[in-house]
Amino acid sequence: MNDEHDLAGPETPDAQVCPKRLWVLNALSDDMSGEELDALSPGLQFHLSRCPECRSLADGLVGVTTGLRSLAAMEQPGSLVAAANGQLFDALKSGGRLTGRTEVRDEPWEEPVRPSVGEFLVGHLRPLAIAASIALFIGVVGWRWSGSLRPQPHSQAPIGPMAGADPSAGEKGESGINVRKLKGQLLERKDIIENSDAEPVEQLADDSQRRKPDAEPERRRTRLPPCGPMDPVDTAFGVDAPCIPRGSLSGPPAERDLGWGRALDNSGPPVFTSPTTKDR
């Protein structure tokens, strides 16, 4: 059933729709009194007398309007009001409890309904559980956080006066540092800087250039264990092989015997020595 009604008529395209159907609908479906309904316009009466489709439509609309008007003309019996009110008051006096089909709540609406203990617990169990979970979480987090703030042993030296400061003598600042002594040390260093025979800048640069190659082996030497020179093959390929003492080898493998020892000494037995940088 469609809620919206198209007053223009059927929607089928092949239907023969009178072009004055809408006019008839508008004229007869309106809320009119009986006199208005009887006194239709002469043009509408003429069209209804000639168009059977619109006449059928008009008969239906007039029939519905007449039926509604006849329903509205029905008057209830005089005793009905009194009977209905008496029955109704009887029901209201009994606390709103109906004697008919349905029943309504009979407690007064002004008084709040008090739940039982079980209903109260059930109703408040969820918020209580949520609040307890949040409190537990906050407690655990707070306990861990406060534990992380405690001073750990051996983690940091206690805060005290600076090295060189003598808090027991002399003029002290806010942090207990002997300010006069520190001032004297700074002045001595300033005198040393000003009165020293400063070397020229070029000489300092030459010294740095000369010291630079020596610095590299120093660093390598600190990384490597103290041992003999490395295998030339490993050195050639850049392999940082573990150091093997020279005397610990029982015999070199054939492919690693480069014959340098024999080249150096042809008379004696072969000496298995690794070539060193100095030999090359």
Next chain:
Amino acid sequence: MAPANPSQDRMSIAEVAVSATFQDAFERSTPEVRDQRHAWVTRLIERDGPGILRMLWRLLGREADVLDAYQDCFCKLAAFPKPQDLKYAKAYAYKAASNIAIELIRSRKRRAVHWEAVVAEKGGPACETAPPEVASPANSGRLREAIAELPTHLRQVVLLRDLAQRPYEEVGRMLGIDPATARVYRRHAVVKLAELMGVGGGRS
């Protein structure tokens, strides 16, 4: 016939039925009815009860059904938790009464259909289905069923305008629509009713 004891709290329906006016029954029902929680309901009954009862009578046409619908309507109002929650008590009362009446018409129709099936199966006479409608015009039963089948917004306008005979301004105020809209709805309802009754007004 006046009751033997005027201070009697509970009166029978027959005793109340003989009382002529609403005021008489209202005065006899005190003090239980006139307490605070039912005061606004009694005022509503006093003011709009006759109009609602008239609408119900025109829609239902049977005294027993009218009394049941009337009682249900106001007892639901009395059971309302807070009267201030009602924006428009009069509109609520009319809507509640019309809804109860429409449900009665629908249940009556369902019962008639099932009763016919039972009679056809048992083979008995189909005589005592329902009490006849009192002073109803011809074909009014079909028209009432068609009203019950209308869409809600159209049905409410027809009930308030044609059966309760309220002016369009009041119909629009009670339904929360413009009076012109109520008039258009009523026109659509007439066309739809003609279609439902199959008397040539519809698309069929």
